[in-house]
Amino acid sequence: MMRRIVPDVVSNQDLLTLPQSATVEQAAIRMAERHVRSVMVVDADRLVGVFTGTDLIERVIAAGKGPKATLLAEVMSTSPETISPDRPAIEALRMMQAGGYRHLPVVHDSKLVAVLSRRDFIREEEEEIDLEEKLWEEM
Template sequence: MIRRVVPDVVSNQDLLTLPKTATVEQAAIHMAERHVRSVLVIDEDQLVGVFTGTDLIERVVAVGKIPQATVLAEVMSTSPETISPDQPAIEALRVMRAGGFRHLPVVHKSKLVAVLSRRDFVREEEDEIDLEEKLWEEM
């Protein structure tokens, strides 16, 4: 079984953060430039939401909102789940699976320090979660 903590999974990230007043168009441009699929939305240096490629599709394009006129505060996922950097990586994966999301902000003493993506995990961690779920189903 792999034993990793969150800092082992992500380090030295250049986080993509935007204020909640940024437009969806601005977010999409930054996401494309950086080749990432999420923006961490901040207000006065505090994490207030996450805007993802899925949000762009489901909350903007599919409902006919105008990306140039829609601000992130209107379409982001608010009050995102977070994890502290001292947690095991497997726990982060559990939180992501339970919540059904692909991105998990890492916060230390109210400061945003990283973001985990499902792509950050190795197969062994995924397999361990699968085994846990199977065992719970059998109980």
């Protein structure tokens, strides 16, 4: 199978970013408008956190917080794991599987340049991970 690097998986993205001072309601509206399930939270182009649909459910709604009054800074995942754009795409998929998350920010020179999603990966790459896991289990 041909190995792909991160830029081969995603390109020409119009990233959804918001500042930490944005409210959860603002984030949810923008996510719905763009049909995406995550917002990259930035401070002067530097990634400081990620807010996802899961965060909305677990950290806001289930916690009884109001989306109009809750700031992203209060409920985002801070210091998210990232990957460099020169890394193999399969490495990104492994990171997402190991970490149990669906979105992986791509950062170059401390600047957010893209976001990988589990949906970005073709079936063959997921099958390669499954095969590797089965081989390790058999050893």
